[in-house]
Amino acid sequence: MSSTGKYYQGGAKETAGQALGNQQMQAEGAARKQQGNAESQATNNSTKDSLRDKANTYIGGAKETIGSAIGSEQMQAEGRERKNNNI
Incomplete structure (x- = not known):
């Protein structure tokens, strides 16, 4: 059963x-409702983390590429760090 179903x-x-x-x-009923709410929160947090990691990978990669194109070793290093460490 979905977390929303458990909550209701x-x-x-x-x-x-x-x-x-x-x-x-x-x-x-209160326990089941709380369980559904907790599962929903965990799913939301997981989705946010996944989106953040993907954004960091793309942004870091773009920064690394631009740094390479303009000859900025610092920008390349910052992009590489962001892409690899998801910061």
Whole structure:
């Protein structure tokens, strides 16, 4: 089940537990909701990291190439470092 599905399923179970006065159901729902939220956050962070790494690779490569074209060893080194270390 997707993280979003877990979040909404947990919310529904938590609400049902509240309505029925069932503390166990309410706690299980809250836990499931929290699990879905945590998984969603982890996915978002992973996507951001991946995009950042790709951007650093492309930008570093471009900077390295431009540095080579204009004869700037410093620019080449900075580009190479950014590309290889994803900084």
